Amino acid sequence: MHALVYRGPGRRALEDKPPPAIAQPGDAIVRLTRTTICGTDLHILKGDVPTCQPGTTLGHEGVGIVDAVGSAVTGFRPGDRVLIACISACGRCEYCRRGMYSHCLDGGWILGNRIDGTQAGYVRIPHADFSLHHIPDGADEDALVMLSDILPTGYECGVLNGKVQPGSAVAVVGSGPIGLSALMTAQFYAPATLVAIDPDSRRLELALRFGATHALAPGPDTAEQVRALTGGRGADTVIEAVGVPASFALCQDLVAPGGNIANVGVHGSKVDLHLERLWSHNIAITTRLVDTVTIPQLLKAVTAGRIDAARFVTHRFPLEQIDEAYRTFAAAGESGAVKVIIQVSD
Ligand SMILES: [Zn+2]
Numbered sequence: 001m002h003a004l005v006y007r008g009p010g011r012r013a014l015e016d017k018p019p020p021a022i023a024q025p026g027d028a029i030v031r032l033t034r035t036t037i038c039g040t041d042l043h044i045l046k047g048d049v050p051t052c053q054p055g056t057t058l059g060h061e062g063v064g065i066v067d068a069v070g071s072a073v074t075g076f077r078p079g080d081r082v083l084i085a086c087i088s089a090c091g092r093c094e095y096c097r098r099g100m101y102s103h104c105l106d107g108g109w110i111l112g113n114r115i116d117g118t119q120a121g122y123v124r125i126p127h128a129d130f131s132l133h134h135i136p137d138g139a140d141e142d143a144l145v146m147l148s149d150i151l152p153t154g155y156e157c158g159v160l161n162g163k164v165q166p167g168s169a170v171a172v173v174g175s176g177p178i179g180l181s182a183l184m185t186a187q188f189y190a191p192a193t194l195v196a197i198d199p200d201s202r203r204l205e206l207a208l209r210f211g212a213t214h215a216l217a218p219g220p221d222t223a224e225q226v227r228a229l230t231g232g233r234g235a236d237t238v239i240e241a242v243g244v245p246a247s248f249a250l251c252q253d254l255v256a257p258g259g260n261i262a263n264v265g266v267h268g269s270k271v272d273l274h275l276e277r278l279w280s281h282n283i284a285i286t287t288r289l290v291d292t293v294t295i296p297q298l299l300k301a302v303t304a305g306r307i308d309a310a311r312f313v314t315h316r317f318p319l320e321q322i323d324e325a326y327r328t329f330a331a332a333g334e335s336g337a338v339k340v341i342i343q344v345s346d
């Protein structure tokens, strides 16, 4: 089978690999139909993720068809169409039993990191009963790929941790796939004001189409502009979806008294916390790695047409052209790419 393999910092290759086999009784082998590329894959390729060893197949998102199951798998059978969660969960350890699948003692984010991932013809999914989800017949598989990682990430780490409330003011810093996911799912709670902030004018236009009420390019007046939109208060929920010191600093300028800053961005360097200003403002700051516990709920919202997840898809490529797909995704500023679908099979 073909697989997109990490070969060390700056190097990736589409290679021939033997298809995976069942290794543990809880495993399933899934034949991929669709997968995609994540910003995290680009982090790995920069050499930022030391847990990912050269030789690993990349990718942690996708949908497919179960090809084989281990003897302990009870919830899935060969032929079932499934959605793959980016987080693997044993369902039994202390963290899983608290719903914190991201910290599963025998799982977590391992796909396309510690073990071979989904940018391939087939993938081995450990703990299949807790790491796969059945998908309804006739569902739009492009849309469902957005449920492996980006929609639950924006929703769990941004919207739920940020406690978005009806009538509240929400600011989302960053309008990449994760920021847009937070924007989309924040609307479940009907905030009155939903401000998107991003330097890229094309992404701001997209944010408005995704339901932002206002779109701002970050600058020296951003906090003042947000206060002007919120009766002088600032945003009740500020969602950080970039992961650099300047964006976290901006979040601290935007938050209203009593508000929440929900960090989603992956930070590679230390950031300043301005407690000299915020100590008396009754704010909360949260961090989270996606647990994917909301996939069943989001799956129902997508299949019922309550959110249009397919609108993230800007490009599509067959697996054989995944190199071009990586170039297009990495050059999002020029290509306008948000999510690229890699079609592996029918
Ligand atoms: Zn991802």
Ligand SMILES: [Zn+2]
Pocket (backbone or CB within 6 Å): 089, 090, 091, 092, 093, 094, 095, 096, 103, 104, 105, 106, 107
């Ligand atoms: Zn576990």
